[in-house]
Each structure stands twice: as structure tokens, then as C-alpha cells.
Amino acid sequence: MSEATNVLLFFGLPGSGKGTLSALCTQHLSYEQLSTGNLCREHIAKRSEIGKQIDFAIQSGKLVDDSLITSMVLEWFTQNIAQKRVILDGFPRTAIQAQGLDEFVKKAQNLKPLLVQLSIAEDVVIDRLGARRTCSNKSCQAVYSLADESGLKPRAIDQCDICSSKLIVRKDDEAAAIKERLKLYRAHEQALLDFYADAGYPKLQLEANRPIEQVFENLKQHLVKV
Numbered sequence: 001m002s003e004a005t006n007v008l009l010f011f012g013l014p015g016s017g018k019g020t021l022s023a024l025c026t027q028h029l030s031y032e033q034l035s036t037g038n039l040c041r042e043h044i045a046k047r048s049e050i051g052k053q054i055d056f057a058i059q060s061g062k063l064v065d066d067s068l069i070t071s072m073v074l075e076w077f078t079q080n081i082a083q084k085r086v087i088l089d090g091f092p093r094t095a096i097q098a099q100g101l102d103e104f105v106k107k108a109q110n111l112k113p114l115l116v117q118l119s120i121a122e123d124v125v126i127d128r129l130g131a132r133r134t135c136s137n138k139s140c141q142a143v144y145s146l147a148d149e150s151g152l153k154p155r156a157i158d159q160c161d162i163c164s165s166k167l168i169v170r171k172d173d174e175a176a177a178i179k180e181r182l183k184l185y186r187a188h189e190q191a192l193l194d195f196y197a198d199a200g201y202p203k204l205q206l207e208a209n210r211p212i213e214q215v216f217e218n219l220k221q222h223l224v225k226v
Ligand code: AMP
Pocket: 014, 036, 037, 038, 040, 057, 058, 061, 062, 063, 064, 065, 069, 089, 090, 091, 092, 093, 094, 097, 172, 181
């Protein structure tokens, strides 16, 4: 595989498959994943001051403050700069965050981002999020689906296959919060895409309403070409 691209920016509606696709990339393509959602939930579990601020935003289906989330990501990047391939899952979510990342990328010079946009209809993700179950262990956070056709069913209905912790419905996967999250995504989507277009980021659009292995195949085919 070419080293032309080493930072994948996964962008798509909540439930479009960013996390599951990230897991396949880390397992099979030696990527390191940073999920800002997971990072936020880890902070909440630690009950730190930052964790309390984040908890309030997440519980109400809002976005965490741009400067807080950007500094968390850049700190992670600085610590993990030696990683050859990185996936940012769920970041940037606003044009301001994209700008913060862009400044960092320009300074670092060896980072070559590719925007990977997962396209999927809202009604499909609403069904997916309703069936989603997440491992309650904050250092695991594996994601499952109770939908038969998903291929992501846990072996036992309420237990994580990996660490045996209890599976839960995330608070923000409950119906009211889902609506709010979709609205937020739409509110920032165009400005974010405009930012990437103006900044000249290469972009790959993937159809996400298909089995995740196929989405992964399509991504792999693209990565060998760039
Ligand atoms: P996720 O697991 O990616 O769906 O994220 C869960 C929640 O974490 C989001 O609904 C936000 O409240 C918060 N969050 C995650 N990533 C970001 C981000 N890049 N900017 C602001 N808030 C975020």
C-alpha cells in the first residue's frame, strides 16, 4: 500500500459505520484509531472536571466544545505521532475543528489526510442506532447490533464477546437524543465539507448502506490506488 495517505478522516451520520469500519482497519491494515466519542466516554468514566463538562454535552445530545475536543485530539496526536497510520473517527465535526486539525497537519508535514465520507440515509441509521448495543467497559466499548442482518450480533444478547462486560444502550442512542444528533450533524455538514473542498483535501465517498465488509473492501481498493 502506498504511504501517500496516512490519516483517514471518517465522516458520516451517527450509525453510518465509522466505528466498525475503524475496527476493521485497525485489525487488518495496521491503523491506530482515535474515536473522539470513545475518548469523551473515557473522560466521563474517570469523573474528572473535563469529564463532567463532556457528560453534560453528551447527555443532552450536544457537541462538546470545539476548543476542548480539538486540544484533546491534538494532545493524542502529539503522543502518537510515531503511528504510521491513523483514523480519526468522529473528528472533526465542525469547520472550526477542521481548521484546528489543518493547522496541525500543515505543521507536522508528514501527515497526509484523506476524507472518507460514509453516505447513508437517515431512516437507515435511525434503525441501526435503535439496534445498537455498546460494551459498558470504557476501555473496550465494542459495538454490536441486535439486527439479524447486521453480522454484528453478540454471542449472548447482553454480554460483550471480547471482555464479557454488560452491553448497554448508550444514552445518546435513545430516540430523543438520536434526533438531536442527526440535526447537529446536518447543521455542520455543509460548512465542514466546504472547508475540506477549499483546503483541497482528497475525498473518497463510500456507500455505507451495505454490509460493512463490502464497505471495507471498497475502502481498501481505493487505498491501494492512492
Ligand atoms: P460518537 O461516539 O462519535 O457518536 O460521539 C458521541 C458524542 O460525543 C457526540 O454526540 C458528542 O456529544 C461527543 N463528541 C464526539 N466527537 C466529538 C467532536 N468531534 N466534537 C464535539 N463533540 C464530540
